[in-house]
Amino acid sequence: MSANRELKSLTRQHIRLVWDAAQSDAPLSDEDARLVQVMREHPEYTHLWGRLDKVSDEELEQTGTNPIVHIIIHQTIENQIAGGEPREVRRVVKMLMRQGLSRHEAIHQVGSVLVGEIYHILKDNRPFDELGYVRQIRQLAR
Numbered sequence: 480m481s482a483n484r485e486l487k488s489l490t491r492q493h494i495r496l497v498w499d500a501a502q503s504d505a506p507l508s509d510e511d512a513r514l515v516q517v518m519r520e521h522p523e524y525t526h527l528w529g530r531l532d533k534v535s536d537e538e539l540e541q542t543g544t545n546p547i548v549h550i551i552i553h554q555t556i557e558n559q560i561a562g563g564e565p566r567e568v569r570r571v572v573k574m575l576m577r578q579g580l581s582r583h584e585a586i587h588q589v590g591s592v593l594v595g596e597i598y599h600i601l602k603d604n605r606p607f608d609e610l611g612y613v614r615q616i617r618q619l620a621r
């Protein structure tokens with residue numbers, strides 16, 4: 480199995496385990512609890528989580544959005560907000576909400592920047608550019 484396939488499979492297994500644990504009210508780490516919260520904020524994907532081991536990539540990407548990537552991006556931003564690292568994420572989300580966006584919509588805006596950043600990390604094989612990320616998300620709230 481290639482590293483990429485292995486990572487995908489591990490991610491699916493993790494999401495499935497966390498989801499199952501949440502259904503039986505098992506205690507979760509803060510990060511996993513955030514993941515469950517994000518999953519609950521996307522009821523349109525609920526039918527997928529319990530059978531992630533059987534869902535094909537084609538079915539996952541049917542709507543043009545990969546639900547796994549989508550919730551992982553959400554979770555990453557929630558972790559950034561909870562940890563205050565970088566601090567601007569929380570501030571920009573608040574500013575966007577003051578401009579009329581829902582919290583979910585504000586997270587999507589930040590998420591679009593994060594996706595672009597991840598794209599460059601993978602394509603150019605470079606580390607996370609925190610300053611560049613902060614600069615770009617600040618632009619969102621102008």
Ligand SMILES: [Zn+2]
Binds near residue numbers: 521549553583587
């Ligand atoms: Zn979303």
